Amino acid sequence: MTAELPPGLALQKVDERIMTLNVGPQHPGSGHMRIIVQIDGDFIVACDPDPGYVHRGEEKMAEYRNYITNIPHLERPVIHDSCNVLYPYVLGAEELLGIEVPERAKYIRVIASELNRCIYTMYWLAIYGIFLGHSTMFMWPAGDREFLIDLMEKMSGARVTHAHFVPGGVRNDLPPNFEDVCLRQVNYFEKRIKEYGAVFYDNPILISRTEKTGVLSRQDAIRLGTTGSVLRASGVDYDLRKKEPYDVYDELDFQTNVLKEGDSYARSKVPWLDMMESCRIIRHALEKMPKSGSVRVKLKPNPKGAIDSVYKRVESGRGSLGCYIVSDKKPEPYRVKLSVGSFRNLIALPYLLKGEKLGNMPSVYWSLNYWPVEADR
Amino acid sequence: MSVIAPKFKFSEFVKSILDNLFWAILLLSLIGIPLTQIILFYIEMPVINGELLTPFLALTWIADPSRTLPIIKAFMTTDLFRIAAFPGFGFAALLAAGTIFVERKMLAKLQLRVGPFYCGKIEGILQLMGDGLKLISKEIIIPAKADKPIFWAAPVIFVGAAAAFVALIPVAPGWVVADVDVGLLAVFAVIGFFPIITILSSWSANSKFPFIGGIRALHQMVSFEIPLILSLLGVVILTGTLNLSEIAASQSSFPWIIFLPIGAIVFFITMLAELERIPFDLPEAESEIVAGWLTEFSGMMYGLVQLGTYLKLYAFAALFVVLFLGGWNGPMIWPPFPEEIITKGIEAGPITVMIPGLPVFSQEMINGVIWFVLKTVGVIFFILLPRGVFPRIRIDMLLSLGWYKLIGLAFVNIFIALGLLYAGVLGPGGIL
Numbered sequence: 001m002t003a004e005l006p007p008g009l010a011l012q013k014v015d016e017r018i019m020t021l022n023v024g025p026q027h028p029g030s031g032h033m034r035i036i037v038q039i040d041g042d043f044i045v046a047c048d049p050d051p052g053y054v055h056r057g058e059e060k061m062a063e064y065r066n067y068i069t070n071i072p073h074l075e076r077p078v079i080h081d082s083c084n085v086l087y088p089y090v091l092g093a094e095e096l097l098g099i100e101v102p103e104r105a106k107y108i109r110v111i112a113s114e115l116n117r118c119i120y121t122m123y124w125l126a127i128y129g130i131f132l133g134h135s136t137m138f139m140w141p142a143g144d145r146e147f148l149i150d151l152m153e154k155m156s157g158a159r160v161t162h163a164h165f166v167p168g169g170v171r172n173d174l175p176p177n178f179e180d181v182c183l184r185q186v187n188y189f190e191k192r193i194k195e196y197g198a199v200f201y202d203n204p205i206l207i208s209r210t211e212k213t214g215v216l217s218r219q220d221a222i223r224l225g226t227t228g229s230v231l232r233a234s235g236v237d238y239d240l241r242k243k244e245p246y247d248v249y250d251e252l253d254f255q256t257n258v259l260k261e262g263d264s265y266a267r268s269k270v271p272w273l274d275m276m277e278s279c280r281i282i283r284h285a286l287e288k289m290p291k292s293g294s295v296r297v298k299l300k301p302n303p304k305g306a307i308d309s310v311y312k313r314v315e316s317g318r319g320s321l322g323c324y325i326v327s328d329k330k331p332e333p334y335r336v337k338l339s340v341g342s343f344r345n346l347i348a349l350p351y352l353l354k355g356e357k358l359g360n361m362p363s364v365y366w367s368l369n370y371w372p373v374e375a376d377r
Numbered sequence: 378m379s380v381i382a383p384k385f386k387f388s389e390f391v392k393s394i395l396d397n398l399f400w401a402i403l404l405l406s407l408i409g410i411p412l413t414q415i416i417l418f419y420i421e422m423p424v425i426n427g428e429l430l431t432p433f434l435a436l437t438w439i440a441d442p443s444r445t446l447p448i449i450k451a452f453m454t455t456d457l458f459r460i461a462a463f464p465g466f467g468f469a470a471l472l473a474a475g476t477i478f479v480e481r482k483m484l485a486k487l488q489l490r491v492g493p494f495y496c497g498k499i500e501g502i503l504q505l506m507g508d509g510l511k512l513i514s515k516e517i518i519i520p521a522k523a524d525k526p527i528f529w530a531a532p533v534i535f536v537g538a539a540a541a542f543v544a545l546i547p548v549a550p551g552w553v554v555a556d557v558d559v560g561l562l563a564v565f566a567v568i569g570f571f572p573i574i575t576i577l578s579s580w581s582a583n584s585k586f587p588f589i590g591g592i593r594a595l596h597q598m599v600s601f602e603i604p605l606i607l608s609l610l611g612v613v614i615l616t617g618t619l620n621l622s623e624i625a626a627s628q629s630s631f632p633w634i635i636f637l638p639i640g641a642i643v644f645f646i647t648m649l650a651e652l653e654r655i656p657f658d659l660p661e662a663e664s665e666i667v668a669g670w671l672t673e674f675s676g677m678m679y680g681l682v683q684l685g686t687y688l689k690l691y692a693f694a695a696l697f698v699v700l701f702l703g704g705w706n707g708p709m710i711w712p713p714f715p716e717e718i719i720t721k722g723i724e725a726g727p728i729t730v731m732i733p734g735l736p737v738f739s740q741e742m743i744n745g746v747i748w749f750v751l752k753t754v755g756v757i758f759f760i761l762l763p764r765g766v767f768p769r770i771r772i773d774m775l776l777s778l779g780w781y782k783l784i785g786l787a788f789v790n791i792f793i794a795l796g797l798l799y800a801g802v803l804g805p806g807g808i809l
Contacts, residue, residue: 019585027667028663028664029664042772129768131664132664132769133656133658133662133767133768133769134767134769135484135764135765136765136766138488139488139490140488200768203766203767205656205768209768209769209770357771357773358665358666359662359665359769360771
């Protein structure tokens, strides 16, 4: 048996000094994926992220359901950010079905998607805290995101998986006096997240641990195709809410947060700054929103899309999230393809971890704003 | 009818109580009394009313309760009591259990949670007992390729080493298990033993994550042992003794932390590192190496390691108290024992009860223990606090902290102590 093995199957020459670690999928510091790490002493020589443990076939499932019944399952990849994950699909379906959305519905969508961005980022921040051994930073965000979850429950009826966006608007109108409750909760939430600065972001140990680790330069960030907070932490001013405004983002007053350092600290700080910006957006949107009016266009039963394809993308909690829909004049879409920010950001992981210490692995990995379930879809 | 006991019958209730009583009496007479006899056989008996107490005479306390206290006092002077109960293992384990409870509740309050709540009705006070029962009843899994004798022995040796550390701590004047003249050297010897246990257990598990954790623990403990020893030299220079009881007694007017604050700070930081507490919990960093050197331990083996860890925590806090905070010294807050009870007895209406053997503990001892426990609990609180505030640091930062900064500060502390000594302010023959 001396047949030539193909290159992928050939046995690797193993250096005695190199130890291979399987970090995941049952490791507390990996999420639903595996990172194969090769270490020489305390230094990481090579790193091979291996996602795919939570693949659910969302894209194939979407081909067997019509435009409306696709809604509840397409938000499953990131249930904490379910409005944002559904947003590009709804925008695309509206274009295919030729629907004009009422003005009030657009504002409600913006509020819901910003609330969801905060909910997702709080969850992400909680895990970032526990990855660095900071258990208070696990409990505080996990508790404070309840305020916003309560708001979303008032708005949509469900705590996490809202299924609130539908082609043609949103499912329900806002409940009475939602604006007052929302304003109060968001103001308190903003006060709370400013306190995180004192306990977490200004902590000298955290700064000395994450500064200048996993540095992603501006050129590399663009070349590797990262998006969202990772890209903005590397000094690229790129936010789809500004660059390609959808719904009413062009009428709202906000700014993007850009940091130049490109290290783990900057990458962890950008989502936190984005949350404060989200609070501003929500307040401004509540002010400008039409006080009454329709929130949903009535659709025909089993609407059929035109023979066309459409690609829409939005800025989700993890960066640009695109949805490509091909329609062939049937009630079901011919093909739905999700292009997610998590997977794009994960590509940077092997480049960032090479030469880093093993202790930096959790902070660099999670600062990439990666959600394993979304990457697998 | 209540929901909890839908078929409650009073006769069955009485019957169950009688059953329990029967078994209690049977077991006591079959096992309890012989055991007491055997224990009494090994205890040096006191002389009461001119006659030497024998194990058979000792049992007369059942007929004559006034003989109880002298026998208890005789038992308290034995080594067995000192090792097992008061200044030794039992006392330390009790404080360690309290530490675990306080840690859970305090962290919970800090993190806007409730913490243990249901077990034991009052604030989850029995949660630890429940955890212990769970750990005992779990299966112990040994890795297939582990070096089994060493892997089995490691948790036991760990608890043993922690208990040896506890034995050296003087709690009150005269109340110490092992009052050795080179007590501080013995402490260093015990501390130096912990990295060996850690590396042995992690290596014998034959698994990757425990191995990395063990190597980290070895680096951490060895590099922090040097500043730890150096930071205590200042106290030794000023007191001129290595005996922990004498060091504690030397602080009757002022604790050494007033004159050696740098040494106290260095010792506190090294203490956190030796205890593997956050921010120095690298050997157990869960997001990097699962549970570090504890990864392969399961069931009660893990429980034993946790017990040893908290015993060690108590011992380090107590060492800090003895060396820097004055040990048992403090204002007299315990009232003296009323003399007339000894001389005249207690008058309860028409009868006067004379109780020989009172007081059981002297006033100084109780006062000393109160101050010692108060100070130790305070130090333990400050050991627990960083867990809610700090993230974990990295191994290179840890080593540079240990080798560059703490050793330098420890030498500054030694120079301060030498300066105080040669200026004639403190130390043997000093003016203070």
